[in-house]
Amino acid sequence: MRGSIDGRPPYGLAVWAAVSIILSLMIYASPGRLAQGGSLMPMLPLITIFIWSSIRPRFMPPFVIFIVGLMQDLITGGPMGVWALAYVVALMIMRVREEDGAKREIGPIWFRFVGVVAIATFIAWCAGSLATGGPAAIRPMLVEAAATVLMFPLIGLLTIRKRSSRSGFGI
Amino acid sequence: MVFRSPSRRDQDDGVRFSRTLTATLIIISILLIIFDRPDVRPPALSAVRSTVVDVVAPLLDLAARPLRAMGNIGPYWRRQSELAQENADLRDQLNDTLYWRDLALRLRDQIEIYEQTLDLDVTASQERVGAWTLADPTGPFVQSRIIGAGAERGIRDGDPVLNVFGLVGRVVETGRRSSRVLLLTDLNSRVPVIADRTNARAILIGNNTNFPRLDYVGRDADLRDGDRIVTSGDDGVLPRGLPIGVAALDRDGQWRVRLFSDQAPVDFVWVFPHVRVLPPEADPVIEDEMEPPTGDETGTATDESIEPALTNSADDTASTTQGDAP
Numbered sequence: 268m269r270g271s272i273d274g275r276p277p278y279g280l281a282v283w284a285a286v287s288i289i290l291s292l293m294i295y296a297s298p299g300r301l302a303q304g305g306s307l308m309p310m311l312p313l314i315t316i317f318i319w320s321s322i323r324p325r326f327m328p329p330f331v332i333f334i335v336g337l338m339q340d341l342i343t344g345g346p347m348g349v350w351a352l353a354y355v356v357a358l359m360i361m362r363v364r365e366e367d368g369a370k371r372e373i374g375p376i377w378f379r380f381v382g383v384v385a386i387a388t389f390i391a392w393c394a395g396s397l398a399t400g401g402p403a404a405i406r407p408m409l410v411e412a413a414a415t416v417l418m419f420p421l422i423g424l425l426t427i428r429k430r431s432s433r434s435g436f437g438i
Numbered sequence: 439m440v441f442r443s444p445s446r447r448d449q450d451d452g453v454r455f456s457r458t459l460t461a462t463l464i465i466i467s468i469l470l471i472i473f474d475r476p477d478v479r480p481p482a483l484s485a486v487r488s489t490v491v492d493v494v495a496p497l498l499d500l501a502a503r504p505l506r507a508m509g510n511i512g513p514y515w516r517r518q519s520e521l522a523q524e525n526a527d528l529r530d531q532l533n534d535t536l537y538w539r540d541l542a543l544r545l546r547d548q549i550e551i552y553e554q555t556l557d558l559d560v561t562a563s564q565e566r567v568g569a570w571t572l573a574d575p576t577g578p579f580v581q582s583r584i585i586g587a588g589a590e591r592g593i594r595d596g597d598p599v600l601n602v603f604g605l606v607g608r609v610v611e612t613g614r615r616s617s618r619v620l621l622l623t624d625l626n627s628r629v630p631v632i633a634d635r636t637n638a639r640a641i642l643i644g645n646n647t648n649f650p651r652l653d654y655v656g657r658d659a660d661l662r663d664g665d666r667i668v669t670s671g672d673d674g675v676l677p678r679g680l681p682i683g684v685a686a687l688d689r690d691g692q693w694r695v696r697l698f699s700d701q702a703p704v705d706f707v708w709v710f711p712h713v714r715v716l717p718p719e720a721d722p723v724i725e726d727e728m729e730p731p732t733g734d735e736t737g738t739a740t741d742e743s744i745e746p747a748l749t750n751s752a753d754d755t756a757s758t759t760q761g762d763a764p
Contacts, residue, residue, distance in 0.1 A: 293494075293501035296573040296584075329455050333463045337470075341490045342498075342573060344582040344611075344618050347483065348470030355463050359455045395579040398471045399625060404646045408578045 284319050284326045288335055291315040296342045309415040312339050313354060313387060314422055317380055320358055322426070332358055346398035349391050357387035373423055380419050388412040476626055484611065491584055492613035498572040499586055506570075506705060566708040567591045572616065581624040581646060585707060588613045592711045596675045599707050604681040604698030605629075605669065606707055619707070622682070622697060623650055630673050631682060631695075633659075634666040642667070642682065642695060652685065652693035663687055667695050677712050 291311035312335050320327040336351030361383045395403040569587035589612050597609045599619045611618040627644035638659040640652040665685040671678030683695040
């Protein structure tokens with residue numbers, strides 16, 4: 268992490284980014300229903316993409332976002348392209364911009380993330396409905412979106428340190 | 439690949455979405471969405487899907503192991519206090535089962551004799567392939583599982599998948615070492631079924647809820663709450679008689695099924711490789727395999743006797759065709 272501060276190439280961070288994305292996909296697809304109880308699983312890949320695109324945008328170019336979405340489609344068995352499209356468009360619309368001066372606080376970051384989740388969910392619903400030939404079930408998508416929004420601060424608190432860096436994240 | 443430390447501008451601008459690249463990715467996504475629908479999916483995309491799942495299967499298995507272990511901790515401690523009662527119940531059940539086992543063995547012998555007498559070619563396979571669930575991706579568009587066994591162990595598309603209680607679904611994508619199972623609850627799942635008690639037929643249709651609905655039930659079908667529902671085998675994909683669940687009438691008067699397989703988590707399953715009965719057009723007889731009937735062998739059929747029959751048959755066909763024509 269210090270590598271980026273003192274000017275050394277952040278190879279460690281790049282590896283960590285790749286590992287965290289793979290982990291998020293694996294955990295997202297993991298058999299949660301095996302543990303007795305509910306099957307509430309937030310969109311961990313989206314959380315990971317959002318955090319990395321804010322910490323190190325260079326690690327998260329659009330085609331990487333596209334590939335992560337595509338992998339999510341493939342692993343979940345859904346129609347290919349749905350989450351790939353949703354992630355690319357949502358992160359393009361809600362990308363971190365220079366004029367956002369309040370991004371050191373978790374509140375505005377969370378607010379921005381809610382926007383990303385809302386757009387991604389809406390696009391995925393539209394694309395999924397097109398792919399399945401009828402309106403997709405909206406309730407599980409809303410539950411998943413709500414779980415994702417609620418989960419974000421828990422993960423965000425581990426990575427975000429107030430005023431420690433201009434990106435708003437502690438890395 | 440050389441990384442440089444991020445400048446202030448890099449961090450402030452966020453991810454750079456160049457117009458050309460973004461437009462290209464969006465177009466690719468839309469094309470994939472259009473062409474990757476189950477009904478029009480090209481074989482190349484199917485191959486990509488199964489290959490990717492095959493590649494990630496070991497990683498998914500790795501991720502599933504700790505969860506599998508954690509999932510067993512709770513039930514283990516909860517059940518310690520119930521073990522004595524459970525033992526007594528099991529002993530009673532075992533005594534009952536001995537009677538049914540004897541009956542089953544007697545019936546099996548009888549059936550074998552009947553099959554021999556009727557010269558039936560029964561290809562009911564008793565083989566089964568056990569497999570762990572590697573991934574349980576919950577999505578709004580598809581309800582499926584990835585299991586850790588594939589074509590290498592004799593699994594093919596369409597094979598039924600059961601847990602200890604009943605049918606879970608069927609295999610829809612087969613990789614070398616992994617397969618994807620479409621659950622009965624999935625929107626795309628259609629299974630012809632019958633009620634065990636009356637042979638009333640219906641189609642079990644998944645609707646992304648835990649209680650798939652029974653559709654195309656006959657108007658006067660004799661169906662009751664609690665009737666046991668099993669596969670009918672009418673589709674030629676699943677064999678007849680696999681246990682599915684019990685019928686239940688919901689508040690709207692719609693028949694639904696409480697699945698047997700829901701009584702336990704779908705963590706370990708069996709796949710039953712099944713020899714499907716193909717329709718005649720898909721399984722044509724090769725001329726070389728047919729031996730022409732000879733008068734000597736049959737004792738009755740001769741060239742002279744066959745010819746008029748063929749002629750009559752041709753005439754019948756011609757007249758039927760003419761009659762059907764408007």
